[in-house]
Amino acid sequence: MSGPWSVVMTGEQWDDLRVHLFPGDRDEHGAVLRCGIARSPRGNRLLVRDVVLAENGVDYVAGDRGYRKLTASFVADNIDVCADEDLAYLAVHNHGGHANVGFSTTDMASHERGYPALLDINDGVPVGALVFATGAVAGDIWLGGGERAEITHLRVAGRPQMTLTPNPLTAAIADPGYDRQTRIFGDRGQAVLAGSKVAVVGLGGAGSLISEYLARLGVGELILIDPDRIDPTNLPRVVGARRSDAMTWLRDPRRPAFLRTIGDRIAFFKVRIAARVAREASPTVRITAVPRSVLDSDVAAMLTDCDHIFLAADSALVRRLVNSITHQYLVPHTQVGSKVSVKNGEVTDIFSVSRMSSPGSGCLQCNGLIPAWKLTEEATSPEQRRRQRYVEDDAVHAPSVITLNAVAASRAVDDWLMAVGGLVEADVTRDRWAMYHPLVDEPVEVEPTQKPGCLQCGPSRFAKGDGATLPVLLHPAGATVR
Known part of the structure; x- marks a missing residue:
């Protein structure tokens, strides 16, 4: 699981979480995200499957060593679900501010005390935490074997698409x-x-x-x-297509069949x-x-x-x-x-x-x-x-x-x-x-409708990442990508 780590969630999930964390009272609130995992050459993504909001005074209470904490029963219930479904576990809370955010020393100490045990319960599937400001997010991901990673960003895959980072990123001046x-x-x-x-x-x-x-x-x-491959009948519609791409001189109906076959095989x-x-x-x-x-x-x-x-x-x-x-x-x-x-x-x-x-x-x-x-x-x-x-x-x-x-x-x-x-x-x-x-x-x-229990966008597949099988065909032997 080498490479950078990021988090992805839907626009609806972000709206629910944002309203819960920032209701206008300038106080601290908590939640848990249960996430599927996707790995690729570009890095590792935690795909938010469930947003579980912690009820103030019930699931999110006064802390023993810090300001607030998630209750042991709330944590236990969520880590058990994650362990059963091979999901990553992310605890969430918020700080003040807007464009910059980071964990406090008290936050990091609590991670040191609790996350090794949660990682064991979750059978090595990542656990960690996110802390939000209104326009920023930071993350501490525990990977097992003593490895930890910060998140590079959180992307909201909605309308509009949003990307939150721990600190503002300076954009380079664009090509003139x-x-x-x-x-x-x-x-x-x-x-x-x-x-x-x-x-x-x-x-x-x-x-x-x-x-x-x-x-x-x-x-x-x-x-x-x-x-x-390009066909002569595609030429009026395919941008940039040339007659030579379609081998029209070989595929002319007046040509012998064997020449038309060659044209079919070598067209671009x-x-x-x-x-x-x-x-x-x-x-x-x-x-x-x-x-x-x-x-x-x-x-x-x-x-x-x-x-x-x-x-x-x-x-x-x-x-x-x-x-x-x-x-x-x-x-x-x-x-x-x-x-x-x-x-x-x-x-x-x-x-x-x-x-x-x-x-x-x-x-x-x-x-x-x-x-x-x-x-x-x-x-x-x-x-x-x-x-x-x-x-x-x-x-x-x-x-x-x-x-x-x-x-x-x-x-x-x-x-x-x-x-x-x-x-x-x-x-x-x-x-x-x-x-x-x-x-x-x-x-x-x-506006598209959504059917409860749909096998494509419903809970059987949603945000499972590498944890579910895609409906593909078997990979053909000897095939190449160029």
Whole structure:
């Protein structure tokens, strides 16, 4: 468990905890956070699964050696739950102040007295403490074997996204090339973009636009995932695609079958085209281009420590996977797409959609967007796992046009940008899914519903991190990531 430690919680959890710790009485209050754990090359994250508020005078009482303390019974009840469910235990209290906070010598002495025993009860799963000011947080994490770590930050994965640190961080002056953006977000906002790791799953019409937008905004790291090669029919919609990428001279219908087959096999991967466009847009962006299915277990693992996922692949299996990652690893995602419905040769509906889902909110499963029949169909057909599918007849290509994709892609990136840039209005704290129907010039917004006990966003998976299995396929032998 080497590497930095951080904490992630949902916006709703933060609201509950903030109101409890800072009700306006300028007094000290307490709570316990029970957390799943996620480990990755970027570090270790404690994912807040439960916020257990300590009742003043009952669970949080006058201390023997300090001002206040959690009662022994309250601690025992929570550490027992953590031990049973393999969760990390974090005791919480607050100090005064706003932008700076740290533990007192009395706090640290209490950690020395109590945390070795709690670590034993929790079978070596981390225990520790957080102390909050209104705009800051510090942490002391006990890892076993005499090791301890401080937290680098706490991230609130909500609307808006917030990052709390023990002390204010000085933002470097942004590249002058981003002058027009920093006039909106400031140097600190540009630094947030530069420090963001964002994935785009599906690099077709919508995904290729999103990838370019993110690169031009100055996002620091992109993970691009799509197993498909460019097809001549994709050229009008995939940003930066060239006829030579699609090997059109080999795939011309007038060519012999063996030449068309060669063209099919050597056409460029969509991720390669997207990576080329992103690098032309931003010479500093770090890109991992993965020409494989996101359903491969090792590829799916790459999404679990991203800061956001844009889902632009219309597959029920992929939707289920990304939906699971959002709630299991507290990584927000936005599902993006457009569709043209045709019946008897007549266009019956056209729409573009952007659905941003925050951890703990109503999910794609709750809202009927991962149909069981489609999961079954895709799971039994490798060809349909590989290809996007919009119409019932495999031989018919669905209608599509770049402008429809642009509407969805722009809305999706704007929603994310407002959230991470802190420009969301105070009353816009819940997800709202947006659709636009150009046939009738009608925008529609809906608030996603949440079903109790949902297997995707409910307690069976929520914030378990590495403690639950993702719905992936077996890793294919010999597959490579580049």
